[in-house]
Amino acid sequence: MSDNPSPFLGEQADGRSGFPPGIVPPVAPLWPGFLTGQEDAPVRVLLVDDDEFMRRVIAQELLSDLRIQLEGQAGSLRDGRRLLATHEFDVLMVDLRLGDGTGFDLIQEAREQHRTGEIIVISALEDESHVLHAFELGATGYLLKDAWLQSFAQAVLQVVNGGAAITPRLARRLLSRLSHRPDSRTPPSVEPPPREATLTARECEILRFVARGHVTEEIGVKLGISGQTVNAHIKNIYKKLHVHSRAQAVSYAAYSGLI
Incomplete structure (x- = not known):
């Protein structure tokens, strides 16, 4: 096996880019100053999901982005209500199926108590009645748990900047x-x-x-x-x-x- 590092593994020990001659390495995308979510003023997020594994996955992705600050997590409707009462937030991410109730109740309460906050549903349910009802209650995003080609962190940044975050296959239907x-x-x-x-x-x-x-x-x-x-x-x-x-x-x- 050659001792030389692969030319596709990024920066090499001698400081070269690691890319073949003539290939320009990708540049990290810049976050424009006019958009919400700067490192000195990150987007505050509350996460409510009774699936502990899924909650860890989402939390890990959010924590890895310096533009986002995970303010609190909960695994039930009761604890979610406690978060709403004790924390200020910019985005609430909530599952629809909670062990002691439904996420629809939390969406409605969040919209009544925090009118300026954004709400993203994270759910395994993708039938149109659930999707539409979430939007009717004031959600601005709907992400499917089993979907590829989506980023939870990017969804947070989209909704606080006036966008709507929808899993691609749901958006395609619309x-x-x-x-x-x-x-x-x-x-x-x-x-x-x-x-x-x-x-x-x-x-x-x-x-x-x-x-x-x-x-x-x-x-x-x-x-x-x-x-x-x-x-x-x-x-x-x-x-x-x-x-x-x-x-x-x-x-x-x-x-x-x-x-």
Whole structure:
């Protein structure tokens, strides 16, 4: 076996990059100063899940990101309520199946007590009724426990910066409905908007970017408009659809056939 290190193992002992000649090593992504979640002001997270193994997995990922501060963990509805009463937070991550109750109750209580906090569901349940109900109660993200190609830390950073964090295969379903104009079924417990509440082409375009998890600044760059203009369009969408969050807007539009 050769004593020389593999050229694909990163930096070598002599300080060279370890990449073949002509190949530029990847640069660590920068976190723009205008986004929430800087190392000197990390995003505060509460985690509630009765699956101890899954809770450790998620906690380990969150703790490895200096932009996030894990304020507290709980494994039951009762202990989750205690966290809500004793901790300030920016993001609540909660499972729907808790040993002594349902995560829906905690979502509703968190939304009532901490109106500015974001809520991400982490669940093994992916049927549409659970997903939609979580959004109706005010969740801004829905992640499946068994899904690949997703990052819990990235989801936290997305929602605090105005995005919606949805597991890719769930987002794909929503996008499919947006593209194929489904029937006029609407999510339960949501008041249908008046017939004149149609979305403009630009509003539809922005909603599709929101469904993909893009934040305001990213949408503005892609469309060549300011972040302030993007937010103005989003406010108009909320008003037209009688919703209060980006996740609600996406799910409602997907099921109502408005776009």
